[in-house]
Amino acid sequence: MGTALAQLALRRGHQVVLFDQNPQHVTEARERIARAFESTPTDAEHPPLDPGSVERLRTVSELGELAEVEIVVETVVDARESKRGMLSRLDAVCAEATVIVTTTGTLSITNLAAATGHPERVIGIHFPRPVASVAIAEVVSGLRTNEATKAKALALVSSLDKTPIQVKNRPGFLVNRLANILRLESVRLLEEHVTDAATVDTLLAAMGFSPGPLARMDALGVDAALSVSRALYEGNLGEPRYQPSLLQAEMVDAGLHGRKAGKGFHEYPAR
């Protein structure tokens, strides 16, 4: 996620500082980005890249190097304690004027912002995957986020050539909230033996939900989908609409995590 965003920002002309506390990770990320820029084909939709793009990238492994950036975007794992920890560290090193963006898809921005001493400069942006091709991003203010912070976040999203959608701070925002409901109902059809996974997916793919909600979940990761589902259930204080599925939980226990594991709702033979 961090690398994909850095690449996008470079493409759109930003000066980018990429941080990872592991120096080897930043070196690898830099090489990946350089390769991507060299190999990107040029056509009507992908105009020629500015050859200097990669030179606008600085890679660092000391958090203190981020002190003077205008806007910092954290992309650590989407779990409450990891996010809160990183936001608190960023708040400690960044200049007062720096806007701090968290990229959660499920967690409360108000809660995450409260891990810092300056919740007014913290805001959420959810970039649905795949980051490079999805045309929108959800911009979510916490209860104490100020207008200046929101304006900068909206401008950042627009500068990345995406349409910002302003969404209220509710669990899962819009994208995950809606996708989660479709996933849960699809899994319940299997739990209740209404039909099999192939029929659920073929039927919904015929409706345009290609390749089908279960195949999509396999691609996303059944474990990732379960995390979203749990976060929504907890975030909504146990509202029955968000009750996670036992089948999904059991599949995660069994290691049937989807495509990356070779098996989820469908099987994926090793290539």
Added chain:
Amino acid sequence: MSTPRARPRQTPFRVLDSKPGALVAGTAAEIEVFTPFLRKAGVEVIAFTIDPLRFDFEVEALEGNLTALAGGANLALMLADVVGDDRLPLISCIDEALPSSSPLLVSCVQAGAQEQAAICEHPERVVGIGPLGVLSGRPVVEVAPALTTSQVVAERAKAFLASGGLQVYQVNDSPGLVLARTLLPLVNEAAFALTEGMATAEDVDTASTLGAGFPFGPLTWADEIGIDRVLLGLEYLVQATYAERYRPAPLLRRMAQAGWTGKASGRGFFTYETGSKRSR
């Protein structure tokens, strides 16, 4: 005082002696959407139009009409998802008038296949179908035999629908089958999000199509298939499963009460003027 009921209206379609006929009961819009597939399957469409907004017919009058219309039909298709409590008496009337060898296909958006078969004198010829695919312009139909449906009838129903150019998926008879069970909760969630002021109706739909990769926004789709259908379908899911998770968003009920049933009425989540969409 008699219970208010939907007024039946006969339509110009007539049975031709040379062609088998299919009786189709539903709103004018439902019949219109299904007609091309039925014609392709080689049957003459005998339309029995039900206007859900007018509740003043007597069962006796209905029986007279239906006996004339359904008497020679080789198959009957009961859509009429939006007539509420009048649904079961209508099915019972069709069952009485239709020759006992003709399959009776019933929509499962608002009632289960078994529930509808149980009130018929010939439950073995009653088969459930899921019409939401066809109603949203996709050549897809679910077929759900009830416990009492004869296998021969189920196979005939499937072959008939397939011969009309529909992709047929057999699923078990369960509340809402697959499409209503997955898509109506999606609309409901979008309606709750709207009620909570999470975003505008346009943004809810944009997040769905561009963000979640759905083929349509749930609010736009609800306007197309009808807010009244969505509401009755969700109410049925609650009643059939006892699961609170299908509880309809109060906004849907208010909209149905206001007559804001979607595109057909000119106003739903969006407003419509001569086919084009505007936000409300």
